[in-house]
Amino acid sequence: MISALYKWRYLFLAFLLMLCTALWPGVRSGVQVDNSLSAWFLEGDPALVAYHAFQGRFGNDEVVIIGVHDSASLLTPRSFQRLRQLSLALESHPDVAAVLSAGTTTVPAPDGLRAARPLLDSAATPAAVRRYLDRRPTLRQQLFSPDYRTARLLVVLRASPNFDDRRGEILGQLRAITAAHVPRGSFWLGGVGVVYAGLNALSQQDFGLFLGLGYALMFLIFWLLYRNLWLLLYTLGIVSLATYVTLGVYGLLGYRLNLMTVLLPVIIILLGLMDALHVVNERNHLARPGSTGPADTLQALRNLVRPCLATMLTTVAGFLALLSSPMAILRVFGIFAALGIGLCLVFTFGLGVLILPHAAPSPRTTRTTSNRLVAFYALVLRHRQLATAVSGVLISLGLWGATHLRADTYTLGYLPANHIVVRDHQALEAAWGPYLPLELLVEPRPGYSLASPAVLQAAAAFADSARTLRSAGQVFGFHSLYQAGLETRFGPRGGRLLGQSGAVHDIGVRLQQDYPELLAQFAHQPTGTGRITVSGRMLSARQLTATTDTLLRMAGHTLGPVARVRPAGYQPLYARITDYVTTSQTNSLLLSFLLVLGLVWVFVGNFRLALLALIPNVFPVVVLLGVMGWAGIALDTATASIAAIVLSFCTDDTVHFIHAYREQRRLGLGPAAARHATVAHVGPTIVLTSAVLFGGYAVMMLASLQTVFLFGLLTSLSIAAALYGEVIIFPLLLERFDRD
Incomplete structure (x- = not known):
């Protein structure tokens, strides 16, 4: 296959040029941003259907609150x-x-x-x-x-x-x-949409800026390591083409970037760099003094077809596990991440036969790193008990911290304290009080209507109860229109006349005749349902759920005998998004582990070895979740995808390590010699890849947006933990369980 690819390499280049030209409209369309609700939920999702039904009755529920102050x-x-x-x-x-x-x-x-x-x-x-x-x-x-x-x-x-x-x-x-x-x-703007728009704009600005800086730093490190323009072009070509084609297909199919799929370039650059470095490392090991021509390059590519194909399949399986999610946004993310990973493999070999024959081998960097790594491995073996104890402590701390991990989302907390949205929110709450709308839908029971005195009195009693909550402020609903009408006619005490059917009937007639538009905002005549809006504080998803549950209990005591009450509008949908994301990521992570285990087992043909290979993959995920638990970092839309990225990183290196180890064993080396040879052979790639990726993601910690900061911090930490798992834990496991 490699020989045929080399023979037809210029035809492959022409095909790439035509493909890129054809996909340009898709790229231009795909890089547009679309964070609409339809991108998050599957068609027919009950939560989305209920939200659209509420909008159909009362119109767009998103309001902007403007506070004017003197x-x-x-x-x-x-x-x-x-x-x-x-x-x-x-x-x-x-x-x-x-x-x-x-x-x-x-x-x-x-x-x-x-x-x-x-x-x-x-x-x-x-x-x-x-x-x-x-x-x-x-x-x-x-x-x-x-x-x-x-x-x-x-x-x-x-x-x-x-x-x-x-x-x-x-x-x-x-x-x-x-x-x-x-x-x-002297004025402030507030509301869910205001916070969301501010977060969206700053997310795109900071993420794009620091992701670009991170990529630049990665390739700078790559250049400092190898100082070869052809190798840099090779790596850039893999990442750029895989990203371009993925986004082209993404756009042509009608998709737009959102808060999840904006991570696609992160996935692609990670796998593209790793595949490129494995090829460069293999070619450096094969390089002979004075050798010329493409022979070493083609042989290196032949040697890596099987392990690279295995790593691609295991990583693709991990992301396709997201198809088990009930959310459309996660399914789409998993599908196109898998596509980008597959394209990285295609371009690793396709550009390998085109570019690498022109690049002079650079075995010095590989051999220097190899010698130092072998010396380090010898040091670990001399202190294996200490290394084992440290590893056990780290795993225990990670597992203990993971038990404290909580799932929550607080969107306002993602913005820096000096952001205009945060300043406006704080000023508005201080001057006015709670102002964000929490919507409730009231459906009178048979025999009652919204204009029934019993329903109006119960709604007023509920409003009085809701105002006692610390997280709630003013309450306004269909009953408030009758109260206001009675106060207009009878003065401040008019609101007490809600129980008199004659007065209520007269006010209702006046409302329908003179204020039909205002009445329609709180009472839907065709279905006979009413709307009550509770002004609440800016809450996290978990706090919002607790507050909603409290309001529903209050409504059960007051409105329960005469009406059914359920949450409506955007807020319950927002809480459902968080629940979907965290549940989906947990399920998909477990499924991806099972898929990876099965594929590695098929690849190595040894269940015990496949099971051992899973441990260094689990270690960085345990460290990641443990640090999040100890530091109080919630599992949310900003942090839930990092575990899948870490898993892809670990699986790639582990499969290459196993492949090299089994090749050494086939050559007749004993377990100890095979481990040393494997560390010397693939260890440099693992270390150099980790150094490049760590530097690239660490620069994101300079961001002002909390989501970007956390992404950089946790990914960098996970990369360091993955390196520890590959160069310390996995060799010690092999020494322990593969003695014969």
Whole structure:
């Protein structure tokens, strides 16, 4: 096969050029970012279906909360004018469905709910506005803080097919509109979408920057080790072509980059570097003084066909284990990571016959590393008991730390403390209180409706209970519209009349006639379901789940006899994402271990040896999970994929080690001599690969974004642990269990 590939190498080059040209539209399309919900969930997922059903009833549930602040008071004519102008400017934006604020609120006439004039019209005086709102506490709570220093504007965004793609652009425009009407430092933006957009933008910026720096550092180290442009071109070609073709196919199939598939270049460069270094190392061992031509290169490639094919299959199997995930984003990630790994193998041999014959061998680097590694191995053998004890302690500490590992996600914690999103969030919570919406769907039981006095009273009782939670603030729902109407007609005590059917019926008629759009936001007439929004604090996924459970228990005591209550909107979907990711990664990691064990067993034909080979693969994963447990680093979307990357790294080196060891045994060497020869033969590649990858990923620790920092820290740590497992633990295991 290698001889045929060398014979037709220029035809292979022409095919590559045509392939790259054909895939360019796919690459250009695939590198676009799409973090929409459809990318995360499989079609028909119950959580996604429920979310879309909620949106179908009440529209887009994503709102932007804008807080406008004045250290003295907002009850001034100048502030009234600003709030009116700002509200009108926001309403005119094509992506805004509605703005609920003091500037858009109309004041009902004294004889009913029929609108007469805006609350903050040009004739309104601060004293009159205060008197009016003090008599209507339900309305005041939605517009101003108790001290009237902060006003809240709820900007309801319009649903659109490409809303997720344009979220950052829309939020930037809303911020600019607000800045044009309110002095700098006197307003803040908050909401789930604001946090998500800030995280998304900084993720792309930091990840792209530091991933690029990491790649540059990797190849700089490679250049310093070998100082050969042909070898550098060979390595760059493998990584670049595999990445390009993978992204081309990815884009042509209609996919876009997301928070998981943006890691594809990381996977490809890792495997591409390792395959390239194994080939370079093998050729350096075969190089003879004065030898010329492609003979050494072709022989090196022939020697590595079988182990490289085995490493490719085991690594591909590990990533294809993600197909067991219930999430579309993880399945797609696993499929295209497997494709990129397979392409690395193709280009390792395809570019090997094209480029490597032009590169002069550089056996000095390999032999120097080999001699030092053999000396180190001899030192380990002289102190094998100490090395065994240290390894046992590390494994024990890792396992103990892993028992403390928790699964959670706190998106705001990924941003640096000085980020504008974090500053706005802290200022908004300090001035207004909890503001993020937690949605509940209320479905009256048979015999009841949303307008039933019993349901309205129960909803009001639930709201009073929910406000006692430390993580909750204001509560507004379908019952609040009736309360506000009763307060308008009967004053501050009007809210107590929710139990009188006549008064409630009259208010309901007025709401349907004069405020149909407002009513539709909290009551869906075709299904008879209502909506209650609890303002909550920014919570982690675990805390959010606990708070939601508490709210549902409260709802069971108050609303339970007359209605069913269940969580709705984006927040339960967010919690489900975290649960899916962590569960999927745990299951897929276990499945990948089983697949790797089976494939290595087939490759070596010896179950005991395959089982021994699994131990150094497990060691860095144990260290990784242990460090995360001891350091309190949660298993989430930012850290859950690292274990699969570490597994691919370890499996590659382990298979090459086993292959070289068995070849030495076939040549008639005894176990001890075979181990020494194997360490001398493949050890340099393991050490040099680890040095290159460690330096490349360690540079990511300079990032300000917590996700990039943790990715660099944990991957670098895992690479160091993998090196320890390959050069210390595995040889000691072979010495222990392969004596004859």
